[in-house]
Amino acid sequence: MSAPKFIIIGNGPAGLEAAITLKEKAPDARLTIISRDPHESYRPKLLPDYIAGQIDRSALMARPFSWYDQIGARLRVGQTAVRLDLHAREVLLDHHERLAFDGLILAVGGQPRIPEPYWVFRDLMLPLKTMADADQWIDRLKDVDDVLIVGGDLTGFAVVRALLALNKKVRFVFGEEALWPTRPTPEIFRQAADRLIRRGVEVVPGKLRRIVRETDGALAVTTTEAQTSAGLVGAFFGLAPDVAFLAESGLAIERGVLVDEHLYAGFPGVYAAGDCAQVYHPQIRDYWVSIGYENARALGRIAALNLAGGLERVNVAAESIFDDDGIRVNTSWWMEFGS
Ligand SMILES: Cc1cc2nc3c(=O)[nH]c(=O)nc-3n(C[C@H](O)[C@H](O)[C@H](O)COP(=O)(O)OP(=O)(O)OC[C@H]3O[C@@H](n4cnc5c(N)ncnc54)[C@H](O)[C@@H]3O)c2cc1C
Structure with missing residues (x-):
């Protein structure tokens, strides 16, 4: 045989x-x-x-x-x-x-999973799954000082640490989609948010609504509760x-x-x-x-x-x-x- x-x-x-x-x-x-x-x-x-x-x-x-x-x-x-x-x-x-x-x-x-309501601006968000994605992050971070994290799956937390190590300003839309795929208790959720704040991350409340590229290249981001901006938006929805x-x-x-x-x-x-x-x-x-x-x-x-x-x-x-x-x-x- x-x-x-x-x-x-x-x-x-x-x-x-x-x-x-x-x-x-x-x-x-x-x-x-x-x-x-x-x-x-x-x-x-x-x-x-x-x-x-x-x-x-x-x-x-x-x-x-x-x-x-x-x-x-x-x-x-x-x-x-x-x-x-x-x-x-x-x-x-x-x-x-x-x-x-x-x-x-x-x-x-x-x-990388992008929830359906966000498909319209998926080209304005950068995920991290492959080595090619990582090379793109490295390239984009050369020109960008502030990064907004949306979604916030477990990988997103590791990326936050990397960005802080690079002395970038980090904002994090820390809403109900954070910590995917776990279902954290409210106490764990609060502890995770507190820890981000202690590390110098600005926690942006609410749920992502819209991302728009402005004429100067920056990204204007609206959540259900706030407005903010970033040079780069990282998508971490699992x-x-x-x-x-x-x-x-x-x-x-x-x-x-x-x-x-x-x-x-x-x-x-x-x-x-x-x-x-x-x-x-x-x-x-x-x-x-x-x-x-x-x-x-x-x-x-x-x-x-x-x-x-x-x-x-x-x-x-x-x-x-x-x-x-x-x-x-x-x-x-x-x-x-x-x-
Ligand atoms: C940035 C990042 C950080 C992570 N951190 C952690 C962590 O700290 N702890 C942890 O437990 N997990 C972590 N994970 C998750 C972990 O890496 C994955 O669970 C693991 O890689 C899954 O392994 P896999 O072999 O199933 O799939 P993958 O690693 O996704 O590999 C899939 C392979 O299939 C190939 N492929 C896909 N489709 C096709 C096709 N149609 N034809 C040919 N080839 C194809 C790809 O090229 C690749 O070689 C992390 C993941 C990422 C992206």
Whole structure:
């Protein structure tokens, strides 16, 4: 029998951990990893430190290109999966190439979420998801002294720290959308706002209403309770699974790819892991998503173990991924993304 062909779509923490595990458990398989990003796997959680100039680009990298050669895997960077044909068992790439697979792990992660009411001015806001976004932040911050943060997901807090380290003036629209995806108690919410103020951040009350570019290039921002301005507006409304290209595939998709406790997506040899997976939870009898680095790695490993013939289950123990100087929030799983 010829060696099985395994494909991992995604080279973030989940995809990388799946690759490491497959090489360990199925060393004879022919492994291809596809990544839309034009570079090797990196650690997204270090991007705020990169923006702050505290680490250089090389410190972000999780594995050099040579590592993929060493393990005998083919890494295809700068290539995007645009369709999945489950019946032919093929992945279609943006340049029309078709790749056949025996086993597939979907590890495509999430994309920045912009709530629908704000779509009209999304071009005036800068998110932070990829290395390219981080390079744009670095470039824009050369000419800008004051930054407004809207949304305020957990990544937004890390960016606030980076901006303060760069001596930028930071304003923060700290309304009901802050601290996504957690549901903080009013006490935690108040503590988080107080801590921002103590660090020198100006907290702007209300909910975002409008952003307009003025003739001098500054951005005029209106909330339900205040008016302010900024040279740059950072959008931090969380991440949502990046699975639109799977819509016609026949896989069950809700917000993410619906998978069981073994991360099995319902078609032989097809699994999903990391931020793109929506995993069945037997106790709550519903599906949950977790956006987080360690979670992505753990799910990547489980998907690979199971593709290699195992029957591992996801551990749903709570984990804290947000710890802001002692304010700890458990964020291991949740079911809602908001609108
Ligand atoms: C700035 C920032 C700070 C963060 N800080 C923390 C933190 O402190 N703690 C924490 O727990 N988590 C943090 N996170 C979240 C954490 O990084 C993610 O949960 C984790 O990266 C998810 O891993 P993943 O492999 O599922 O997806 P991703 O890291 O999103 O990787 C997705 C991969 O899929 C590829 N891809 C996507 N679509 C396609 C396609 N159609 N075709 C081909 N390739 C595709 C991408 O190129 C990428 O390689 C942070 C995230 C960001 C952006």
